[in-house]
Amino acid sequence: MQSKREGWTLVWHDEFEGDAVDRSKWDFDLGNGFYDYRKHVWVPGWGNEELQYYTAEPENVTVADSLLTLRAVKAPLHGCGYTSARLKTRKRDGAPLFTKLYGRFEFRAKVPWGKGLWPALWLLPQDDRYGGWAASGEIDVMEIVGEKPQQVLNSIHFGSEFPARSLLTHVHDLPSGSLVSDWHVYAVEWEPGEIRFYVDDVLTKTQSFWWSSSKSRGGLGIHAAKASDLNPWPAPFDQPFYLLMNVAVGGNFPGAPNEQTRFPAELVVDYVRVYDKVGGYGEAAPRGKGQFPWHKQA
Numbered sequence: 001m002q003s004k005r006e007g008w009t010l011v012w013h014d015e016f017e018g019d020a021v022d023r024s025k026w027d028f029d030l031g032n033g034f035y036d037y038r039k040h041v042w043v044p045g046w047g048n049e050e051l052q053y054y055t056a057e058p059e060n061v062t063v064a065d066s067l068l069t070l071r072a073v074k075a076p077l078h079g080c081g082y083t084s085a086r087l088k089t090r091k092r093d094g095a096p097l098f099t100k101l102y103g104r105f106e107f108r109a110k111v112p113w114g115k116g117l118w119p120a121l122w123l124l125p126q127d128d129r130y131g132g133w134a135a136s137g138e139i140d141v142m143e144i145v146g147e148k149p150q151q152v153l154n155s156i157h158f159g160s161e162f163p164a165r166s167l168l169t170h171v172h173d174l175p176s177g178s179l180v181s182d183w184h185v186y187a188v189e190w191e192p193g194e195i196r197f198y199v200d201d202v203l204t205k206t207q208s209f210w211w212s213s214s215k216s217r218g219g220l221g222i223h224a225a226k227a228s229d230l231n232p233w234p235a236p237f238d239q240p241f242y243l244l245m246n247v248a249v250g251g252n253f254p255g256a257p258n259e260q261t262r263f264p265a266e267l268v269v270d271y272v273r274v275y276d277k278v279g280g281y282g283e284a285a286p287r288g289k290g291q292f293p294w295h296k297q298a
Helices: none
Strands: 008-014 027-029 033-036 041-044 052-054 061-064 067-072 082-084 086-088 103-110 117-125 138-143 151-159 165-173 184-191 194-199 202-207 241-249 265-277
Touching: 008 103, 052 241, 067 086, 067 241, 082 241, 103 117, 103 138, 117 265, 138 184, 138 194, 151 184, 151 194, 151 202, 165 194, 165 202, 241 265
Parallel strands: 052 082
Antiparallel strands: 008 265, 027 086, 033 041, 061 067, 067 082, 067 265, 086 241, 103 184, 103 265, 117 138, 117 241, 138 151, 151 165, 184 194, 194 202
């Protein structure tokens, strides 16, 4: 295992050397939605009108030859037209398996593509410290618009609770002739006040602007109107996050599959590695003048 990286120390990893998912490291999301206990409602389609039903069955997830494969299949189950898999380093009851505040998070993967496919490698907060999504943040290390296999999206979600969330997305074009279905290393380096995205060790984007507000009205998030509405910088990216990997099908983002979409659609992962920065992390730089949600970003 060639896992050494200058300036970083490996603190957690999975090389998928066995013949099954390591349940001490990963758990499964199951079904086609979740129950929002704060609002006491069932949220179908994972909040995005997604079409897949997640399982832990061998048809949808396997480990063999030092590779993890998450497989979206066109097959009916419980009223859904597709099955797939979603792994996370957090148990379904909310208990953490692995979380990390700051560090380098790295995935080596081959990603499926096609209209209506929505594979992703990403991070979510262990606790909704500042409120529901996206007031407590989300970091998308890699996702794609299914029919654009030459492009990688790097994103952060933040702001207030839905519907007043904010999103910053960077589109990275792969080198000519390369597709997401080839092997690539997707990584994010997260430090206080700065998040840097990489594809194959090429810096694709540095983000150092975001905000978080816990203000709401009638159970819905509202945009911050003044400085006192903001949670202390660098919230929400100042708390431990956990890792997720999945292949969604359909939904508001990629649209529905069409007759050209190929199934099964396989996300193949060679390894997942998490590093700590040698020497630790400094303090977040203070916000610059005008870097507030009611001002245009500087």
